[in-house]
Amino acid sequence: MLILQRDYSKLVELMKKFKEELAKPFIGREEEALVLTLAIMTAEHAILVGEPGTAKSAMARRAADLVKARFFKYLLTRYTDPDELFGPLDIAALREGKYVRISVNRLPEAEIVFLDEIFNASSAILNTLLTLMNERVIYDGYREVQVPLWTLISASNTVPEEPEYRALYDRFLLRHFVKPVSEDKWGELLDAAWRIEKEGYRAVEPLLSMRELREIYDVIFNVDLSSIKDKLVKLYAAIEDQGVHISDRRKGKALKVIAAHSLLHGRSKAVEEDLVVLKYVAPQTAEEAEKTYIVLLEEVSLKERVLEEIREVETNIREVKALLVRRQDIDPRLIEYLRGLERAREKLKKILNTSVEDSVKRRALEVLVELEETIESVKRRLVL
């Protein structure tokens, strides 16, 4: 525990940096960077699903490049042969009746793996991948060989329909549905894409070593989850009520992701906000992801929602201020506005008292100060 405390903040900073570096060349890919960072922290597998050309492959590749590890990258087609991934058969050994593969520099030796378009895997590849991802073993002839796989990242255009790929899909604890960049960022997208076309992707220096990753993994199990467990059970029920079924394996493993999210935000005790990661663990399809997010918005006090509430209060303040400038007489609407502002004051005070996020508190306080001034101005106008 002592060692953990000493290295704790340094490791957290490193993971934050990893997330930032990952998102850096891209526009609007912060959430994708979060998902891949959580996968790396928890030694779980992650998949990005979305339409062509949304930088899924580029993000996955960059995530692998940012870790100093033995890695293996491959684009799967329906014609990919098992040898290409797992290594060719050792002919010399075969002559002696031994069935072994030469797996040097191939998937069986890799710690970080990026398999693009994984649902193109043939059935021979599929079966090996299933045990490789879950049990971290591979069968070489009759021998069971432990593999050092830490995280496998994949990207795909669609969620597989076929039952044989379902098991593979379930192996990805983190699944994220990538949306094209929103219209307000198209200008930035042009600049970023131009830069990437012109210069190519600059090779990145790895930021993280496998040793550091193992350390962070240990710290995850020291995160205090006691205050969110009841809420989590309730959330599972609420999400399942929406027809989104979460397998038992995922229900349990979600805790690791919650703990990692907590850590990434510098907390050693998980808070409700950390339950937002269920958005990446619970749903199987983009539609289910929407449903899950709606449940989360309703049930969990999320930072985004609170910030949105603060923004609304701010907009109302601006309107009242504008009215005060526009009309110098006593506008009858002011009485109503005053009541609204006073209600908003209670709301902001509640946010100030309950929020655990410093950034939210600061914002709430800022707006509260402006709100108090505005309330005073209205009262003066109304000669109260």
Ligand SMILES: Nc1ncnc2c1ncn2[C@@H]1O[C@H](COP(=O)(O)OP(=O)(O)OP(=O)(O)O)[C@@H](O)[C@H]1O
């Ligand atoms: N959000 C973005 N920010 C910056 N560049 C982007 C973004 N989205 C796409 N691009 C540009 O488009 C290219 C295509 O991305 P990439 O090949 O990774 O897409 P993909 O999602 O893997 O597509 P496919 O599903 O067809 O494999 C990127 O290399 C980049 O140049």
Ligand SMILES: [Mg+2]
């Ligand atoms: Mg791709």
